[in-house]
Structures are given as structure tokens and as C-alpha cells.
Amino acid sequence: MPTLLSDVIKEVISRSVTLEVVAELPERESVSEAILSLAPDIVFIGLLQGEADTVGSNLLRLAPRAKVIAISSNGRNAYVYEMLAHRDALLEFTPAMLVQAVLGSRPS
């Protein structure tokens, strides 16, 4: 992500939120290590042109409590990834429904 864009992001957010930047990584090589060791609340990542936004979900797996915000290469769009608590009610549940729930498929 260009410095100018990341600086604007920091400035704009710090107006509303107390922001402590714990790391700025010029390359992606060390991003996994940094996320695991620093456990940030928010991760911003700049996408490359044409890059699939699976990058965001992959980072979210490393930091499931964080929000991962991926910025498109042209700076026009942002994609927010976060784990949200989800509840499914298994009413009058059956063994099959329980197995389905354990396997992760949505109970019918």
C-alpha cells in the first residue's frame, strides 16, 4: 500500500479512535509472524491489482479476534473481514442434526 494512502488511513482513523500502530510491514513475508506475535486488533492490507480477496480471510485465520481490512489496489474499495458470533437453533435436535452441526454444514 502506498505510504500516502496508509498515512491518510492512519490520520483519518486516529481522529475517532485511539490508534496505536504496532507494526508497519513493507513486505508480506513477515506478516504471519507479525500477526501471531503482536495479536493486533486491526490489520490493514493493500491488495495487488487483480488479487483475490482471499488474502483477507487467510489473515483472519491467523488473528480471528481482529478485523482485517483489505484495501483494493486503486484505493477505491475496502473489504472488511471479521469473525462474527453466530447462533443456530437446533430445535428438537436429532443425532443427525447434531452431527451436521459438528461437521459444519447448516442443519436443515
Added chain:
Amino acid sequence: MSHDVSDPGCAHRSVLSVVILSDIRFFREGLVEVLGRHSGLSVLGDAAELGEAFEAFLALLPDIVLIDTGFPQGLSAVRLTRLLAPGACVVALALAETGHNVVVWAEAGAMGYIPRTAGLGEMVAALQSVVRGEQACSSAVSGYLLRRIAAPADPNRGSPQLCGSPLLTKRELEVVELIDAGLSNKEIARHLNIGIATTKTHVHNILEKLRLGRRSQAAIWIREQLSQSAPAARSGRWTSGSIAESRPW
């Protein structure tokens, strides 16, 4: 377009008024907010497109007009600004700092630029410098400008193009230029927003087409080509304007 180089043509005031043109909403509005907080700057307005709103802001006679280099009609916006607000300093914002890009924007009428690698902290000082008629640039850009000046004068040299390069595509020429600027494959990939594998392919194809063994030889090749760039202006192969305007973030 010719300009009086002895006078930057910009105002010398303690508070500089600024108009921002960018079609990237976050960038535009973010800059308005951030620059608006600076005591030395006053943001008169921002526009996402060429049209009445932008022209109305120009009518306020701003000291600086910041034009995002990613804006699709960026060079046209520069020319329009020079026409409607000749006293304003036009500054190319977030420019991919290569010699070609600098020349293309300067020839359109830009009087300064903010590289896309610059931080916000440097931006205000850079704008103040432009108003004073100054512009900091990389050694690669100054080298390019010197070579360009040293090349034989040619009235047709509007857009710098390369002779002897019909084999290379526009993208490959961009890659060679970045090699010449000393960028690694990884840096080139990031600069052009392409993958490293794609970059390596470009480098491989360039070396193969030019029958060279090392990337440093490609850098030497492009310097030699640039020194002969004047006659190449008529070849119609490479129009840097399209490169300068189409570069994404």
C-alpha cells in the same frame, strides 16, 4: 505548452489555498480532512470529476491544485487548470516517480509532484516547496532529466519515446525503466501492481528480445535509447502519457 520557468507562477502566502481533484473517494475526502487540519493550508474544495464544480473551485483562484495522477483525465485536468487558473501551482499527486512520468506531467503543465511513496508528513513541506518554485526529486529522475536536456533538441519531442525498441511492449519498457531506476523484481512488481512471477517473465522476455544476459545491461540499453529519444518521438511506439495516467495505486 511553454511556461515561464523563471517564475513559479504561484502565490507566496502564509496560508495556501488548495483544490483537490481525485475520483478515489476515500483518498479525496481523507486528504481534505487531513490537509484541512494543517494551519498552513486551506482546502477550498474537492472534486471527483472535471466539470462545473471543479471549474467553480478554479474560479476561486487557489494557490495549489492537487491532481491525482490516477485520475483518468489527469493530464487534461492539468491543462484545464493552467487555462482557467494560470496563477495556481498544479501538483501531480501520488505520481509513480519515473523520469517519463515526471516529464509527461510537467509538459502538461504540472509544476510539481508528490511521489506515491511520500508520506503525509512530507506532503505539506513539498507543497510549500513547489510554491517556492522548488521540487525535490530522486537521483534517477534528475539523471533522466539531464539526459533528456543533453539529447539533441527536437521540436517534435512532445512525448518521450524510444527508438530501436519496437520489440518491447509498453509494459516491458516500463519494467526496463524501473530496472534502470534500481528496483528489484519485487519492488517492480509492487510498483506496477503485478505479480513477482509476471515481473520475472517480463524481465526474461526483455533480456531475450534484446539478446542481453543481465538486467544491468538492459538498464544501459535504455539509457542509450533515451539519449536518442528525440528522433524516436516520431516512431509512435510508446506514448508515456498513457502510462503516466493509467497507473493504479
